[in-house]
Every structure is written in structure tokens, then in C-alpha cells.
Amino acid sequence: MLRSLFRSVAASPAKSTLIIPTAIAASNPTTSQLTSSRTFASKKAKASASKGNNKKGQPKSKADAKTKSKQEEIVAASVDDAAHDLISDERNRRRLLDEDERNTSLDVGPNGRPLFTSAASLSELSRKDACTYMKFSRKKLEEVLPERLPVGMVKEFDESMRDALLVRHSFLDLRDNFRRIVDPPLQSSNSRGLSAQKQIVLDGPVSCGKSIALAMLAHWARDEGWLVFYVPEGRSWTHGGLFYKNPQTGLWDTPVQAANILQDFLKYNESCLMKLPCKIVDPIPLGDGAGVGRMKDADSMAMPEGSTLYDLIQTGITTTHASVGVVVRLRQELSLVKDIPVLIAIDQYNSWFTFTEFEEPMTVRSCRPIHAREVATVNAFRSMMHDNMMVGAFSHSTAVGKLRQDLPDVPTNARVMFPRYSLDEAAVVSHYYLRQRLIRREAFSEEAWKKLYYLANGNGSEMRWLLPFMR
Amino acid sequence: MLYISGARSVADEQVRIASTKIDGIGPKKAILVRYRLGIIGNIKIKELTKYQIDQIEQMIGQDHVVHWELKRGERADIERLISISCYRGIRHQDGSPLRGQRTHTNARTCRKQIRK
Numbered sequence: 131m132l133r134s135l136f137r138s139v140a141a142s143p144a145k146s147t148l149i150i151p152t153a154i155a156a157s158n159p160t161t162s163q164l165t166s167s168r169t170f171a172s173k174k175a176k177a178s179a180s181k182g183n184n185k186k187g188q189p190k191s192k193a194d195a196k197t198k199s200k201q202e203e204i205v206a207a208s209v210d211d212a213a214h215d216l217i218s219d220e221r222n223r224r225r226l227l228d229e230d231e232r233n234t235s236l237d238v239g240p241n242g243r244p245l246f247t248s249a250a251s252l253s254e255l256s257r258k259d260a261c262t263y264m265k266f267s268r269k270k271l272e273e274v275l276p277e278r279l280p281v282g283m284v285k286e287f288d289e290s291m292r293d294a295l296l297v298r299h300s301f302l303d304l305r306d307n308f309r310r311i312v313d314p315p316l317q318s319s320n321s322r323g324l325s326a327q328k329q330i331v332l333d334g335p336v337s338c339g340k341s342i343a344l345a346m347l348a349h350w351a352r353d354e355g356w357l358v359f360y361v362p363e364g365r366s367w368t369h370g371g372l373f374y375k376n377p378q379t380g381l382w383d384t385p386v387q388a389a390n391i392l393q394d395f396l397k398y399n400e401s402c403l404m405k406l407p408c409k410i411v412d413p414i415p416l417g418d419g420a421g422v423g424r425m426k427d428a429d430s431m432a433m434p435e436g437s438t439l440y441d442l443i444q445t446g447i448t449t450t451h452a453s454v455g456v457v458v459r460l461r462q463e464l465s466l467v468k469d470i471p472v473l474i475a476i477d478q479y480n481s482w483f484t485f486t487e488f489e490e491p492m493t494v495r496s497c498r499p500i501h502a503r504e505v506a507t508v509n510a511f512r513s514m515m516h517d518n519m520m521v522g523a524f525s526h527s528t529a530v531g532k533l534r535q536d537l538p539d540v541p542t543n544a545r546v547m548f549p550r551y552s553l554d555e556a557a558v559v560s561h562y563y564l565r566q567r568l569i570r571r572e573a574f575s576e577e578a579w580k581k582l583y584y585l586a587n588g589n590g591s592e593m594r595w596l597l598p599f600m601r
Numbered sequence: 602m603l604y605i606s607g608a609r610s611v612a613d614e615q616v617r618i619a620s621t622k623i624d625g626i627g628p629k630k631a632i633l634v635r636y637r638l639g640i641i642g643n644i645k646i647k648e649l650t651k652y653q654i655d656q657i658e659q660m661i662g663q664d665h666v667v668h669w670e671l672k673r674g675e676r677a678d679i680e681r682l683i684s685i686s687c688y689r690g691i692r693h694q695d696g697s698p699l700r701g702q703r704t705h706t707n708a709r710t711c712r713k714q715i716r717k
Binding site for chain 2: 370373494497
């Protein structure tokens with residue numbers, strides 16, 4: 131809201147640039163609230179004016195009082211105008227963007243290159259499509275990634291008013307890496323012979339696109355027909371819900387989280403899971419249910435013969451005592467699936483290397499914080515020392531802090547630094563935001579966007595915030 | 602409205618706050634009871650199952666002195682001091698402060714008992 135206000139003020143240089151917080155409260159489309167904000171703004175202007183008078187002393191003459199009252203009116207008027215601009219600005223922008231949809235001559239990037247790619251899906255993207263934008267449909271995205279879309283992606287869509295993402299070299303490298311694992315080339319055309327990595331940890335600075343890249347990878351893999359275990363919020367496995375110590379394993383069970391994990395996994399993969407049979411026939415160990423204690427009669431639950439992974443997951447969802455056991459069993463089953471490629475994609479992966487929200491009481495006065503590795507579900511999925519394809523993306527939104535370079539259960543060469551925008555990518559981004567009317571055409575210049583790029587140091591969200599201030 | 606160990610609890614209140622409404626349970630003991638039962642702080646009373654509420658009551662009843670037992674114990678200690686006619690007992694009887702405070706001025710809180 132504040133940014134929209136700034137944009138509207140930047141767009142109207144002739145008017146007063148005074149920004150009063152009441153304008154934010156006044157940014158409500160209903161006229162009654164506008165009028166109330168107008169009176170509030172005038173009262174506030176009057177109050178501030180009167181404070182100024184008290185500080186300076188009584189006005190010397192009636193003429194001074196008149197000029198001051200005029201100034202107050204101008205202030206109030208500018209506040210109202212800013213509030214009006216705020217509301218009308220968004221509507222105008224949307225209307226103009228709808229009109230611009232018909233004008234394809236505007237879809238031009240730097241050096242006359244097309245701004246949008248013609249590829250219909252992520253699988254069809256090639257190196258020529260790098261540094262172009264790919265259009266998506268929000269509805270289809272939410273169907274393919276029903277767990278949740280990354281926060282950064284939703285923000286980008288909302289602020290640019292178009293569901294499109296930049297195709298980056300780093301994403302294409304990631305995609306091609308996993309493509310090479312599943313479909314290895316007969317002869318490596320590259321003499322260097324780049325080897326494909328099955329386990330990757332995406333690390334990098336704040337807002338460099340890790341979560342979006344992971345979500346796009348999961349999207350691509352699901353389009354290819356893979357079985358993808360996508361966790362958009364790894365932190366939710368270690369925070370919230372209930373936790374009980376399992377005396378048999380010594381780990382901590384989180385039945386509420388386990389049920390949520392199974393439900394999320396089932397959302398997109400239901401049809402695929404119905405075709406995959408269970409390969410492990412051992413009974414599933416039972417633990418504490420969510421708020422109902424342990425089962426008195428039984429310690430384990432046997433799965434009927436011929437069960438599929440879908441039946442296994444349904445058992446975990448319906449029987450709260452078995453939910454954690456099913457999640458652990460699911461991890462083992464996923465490693466035995468050979469019919470289709472399996473990809474495990476974990477966002478906020480770094481929250482699995484620090485302490486959880488849970489604590490264990492040790493004495494009458496003290497408690498011991500429980501580490502994430504002691505949680506049964508995290509313990510099952512955290513390790514990368516296996517032969518399955520797995521990608522973990524770090525997140526700076528979880529206040530985990532700095533982790534050591536050699537993480538436990540993670541191969542030493544798995545950590546990949548995800549880069550921020552390069553100069554070419556920043557050029558495309560600036561042209562895209564110009565196309566989306568986030569920047570005024572008369573203010574746009576190469577020098578200006580380069581300045582903002584260096585100011586933001588390639589941080590995508592910062593650039594999006596700064597570009598409307600281009601003068 | 603729900604009663605846990607004799608203390609009234611609002612359904613929308615968090616467990617960590619509702620537990621402290623019990624006489625004899627403060628913030629530290631409330632945390633201890635919660636973590637023993639595997640309950641996170643931001644879970645509300647209305648989200649608890651009957652089994653969990655019973656467990657809370659059982660744990661509080663077994664390990665902690667609360668409500669009338671706590672008050673009875675405090676009263677018994679005071680009466681013991683009075684019965685052995687020690688300095689502190691006499692001060693309790695007189696309604697004066699007994700921890701070395703001044704009485705020339707102030708001491709209003711202690712003497713409130715007499716005025717009542």
C-alpha cells in the first residue's frame with residue numbers, strides 16, 4: 131500500500147509530495163471512509179498546525195493566520211488527492227494493462243528481443259528462452275502445486291499484475307541436471323562431461339529465487355509424470371502441533387504434522403499412488419495419537435496384502451496413531467519405487483538443521499530444546515545420503531541463521547550457490563516492469579535501471595520495490 | 602466456559618495462559634506441564650481433547666500443590682508460627698509486617714488486614 135502511495139506521488143510531481151500516514155488509512159474505496167479520512171486528515175493537519183503554533187508562539191497577525199489556514203487546506207487537499215490517486219492508480223493501471231494486452235508491439239525486451247517466450251510448457255524451454263518471461267495460469271499453477279505456492283511467487287504475480295516468471299539460466303541448469311539423470315545422453319557433447327548430481331542444496335543470498343526455482347522444478351517434474359514429494363514449508367514440520375516421545379525409537383512423534391504431510395502429498399499424486407504397490411510388508415508401528423494417547427491393545431498395524439501407496443497414506447490419515455509410522459514407511463517405499471522417477475523437493479530445508487519449537491522438561495525448573503533431527507518425520511526425510519533425487523532449498527525467512535559448510539547427512543558437493551540477477555536478467559526484468567506499467571515510460575532509461583540494479587545488488591524483490599521510483 | 606483443576610478457563614485462551622489461572626501454577630510450571638504432555642504454547646483450550654484436559658488435571662493434581670491445598674498449607678504454616686509464640690507469629694497476629702520493614706510510616710498493605 132505504501133509503495134502504491136509512493137508511486138502515485140512520484141507520478142504526480144506537480145502536487146505536494148507530503149506523505150501523511152493517514153493516507154494509508156484512507157486508502158479504502160468506499161467514499162464514506164474517504165470523507166471520514168478527509169475530516170481526520172484535516173483535523174490532523176489542524177492539530178499539527180496548532181502544535182506548531184504553540185511551539186512558535188501566537189501568530190503575529192491575522193494575515194499569518196489566514197495563510198496558515200490556507201496551507202492546512204492545501205495539505206488536506208494533497209492528502210485527499212494522494213488517497214484518490216492511490217485507489218484510482220491501481221484501477222487505471224489494471225485498465226491500461228488490459229488495453230495493452232491487444233498491443234503485441236509492447237512485448238519487446240532489451241535489444242529488440244521478445245519479452246515472452248513462446249514455449250507452452252517448462253519442458254519445452256531451451257537456452258534460447260533464457261532471459262525471457264514465461265506466462266502461467268494461476269489456476270493451473272495451483273492445480274499442479276496444490277500444497278502451496280511460494281510467497282515470493284505470489285508477491286511477484288500480485289505486484290506485476292501478471293502471472294509470469296523469468297526463465298533463468300540457473301533454473302535451466304537445475305532442470306537439465308535432473309533430466310540428465312533420468313534420461314542420460316548417449317554421448318556427452320560437452321568435452322568437460324558435466325556429471326549430473328542427484329542431491330542438490332540450493333543456497334544463496336536473500337531473495338535470489340531459490341524457492342521459485344524449486345517450485346518450478348517440482349512443476350516441471352510433475353508435468354513430466356514424475357512422483358514429486360514437494361514440501362513448500364519445511365519449518366512447519368518442526369513447529370506447531372503436538373509432540374510425544376516414542377519410547378521404542380527414542381524420537382519425537384508429531385502426529386498432527388504427519389497427517390498434514392500425508393494429506394498434502396495426496397493432493398496431486400492420488401492417481402499415481404493408486405498404481406504403485408507397497409513393497410515393504412512389515413507392520414506399521416503405532417505411537418501416540420493426536421490428543422488421544424496410545425492404543426492399549428496394539429503396538430503395530432499390519433497392512434493388507436496387495437495394498438498400494440494410496441492405501442498406506444489413507445491409513446495414515448484416518449488412523450492418527452499410525453500417521454508418523456506411515457510417513458517413515460512412505461520414505462522407505464519412495465526409495466523402492468522404480469517404475470517412475472521420484473523427486474523429493476524440500477523448501478526451508480535449513481530449518482531441519484536447527485532446533486525445533488519443542489522442549490523436553492529435564493528438571494523441575496529447566497527444559498531442553500529438541501533438535502530437528504530428533505523429530506521422527508524430519509529424521510526420515512532429512513538425509514541426502516541415498517540414491518534418490520532430492521533438492522533442498524534454504525530460506526532466509528525462517529531466522530535459522532548461519533549453518534556450517536559441511537552439513538550432516540548432506541554430500542559435500544551438494545551445496546550450490548544460487549545467484550542473484552545478472553545484468554542481462556536485470557535488463558529483461560526492467561523491461562518487463564516497464565511493460566507492466568510499474569515504471570513510467572518517460573522516466574525509463576538504461577542508466578536509471580542500471581543504477582537501481584547496482585543499488586539493489588541484484589536482489590529481485592528490492593528491484594521490484596525500487597523501480598517505480600525511477601525518475 | 603471450561604474448568605481445569607477448579608480454575609475457570611476461556612475457550613479462546615492459549616493453554617500457556619489459561620494454566621496460570623490455577624492457584625499455585627505460574628508461568629514456569631505451566632510450561633513444564635505443557636511440555637510433559639506435548640502441547641505447544643499457541644494451542645488454545647478449545648482445541649484440546651477431553652483426554653488432554655484429563656491428563657493436565659491429573660498431572661497438576663499429582664505433582665503440584667494447588668488451590669485449597671496450597672491455601673491450607675499456607676494457613677497451617679501461619680498457625681504454627683502463632684502457636685509457638687515466636688516473633689513472626691506475634692506479628693502475624695498483630696497484622697504488622699514481619700520481614701523487617703519499617704512501621705513508622707508505610708506498612709499499609711500489611712495493615713490492610715486489620716482495617717478489613
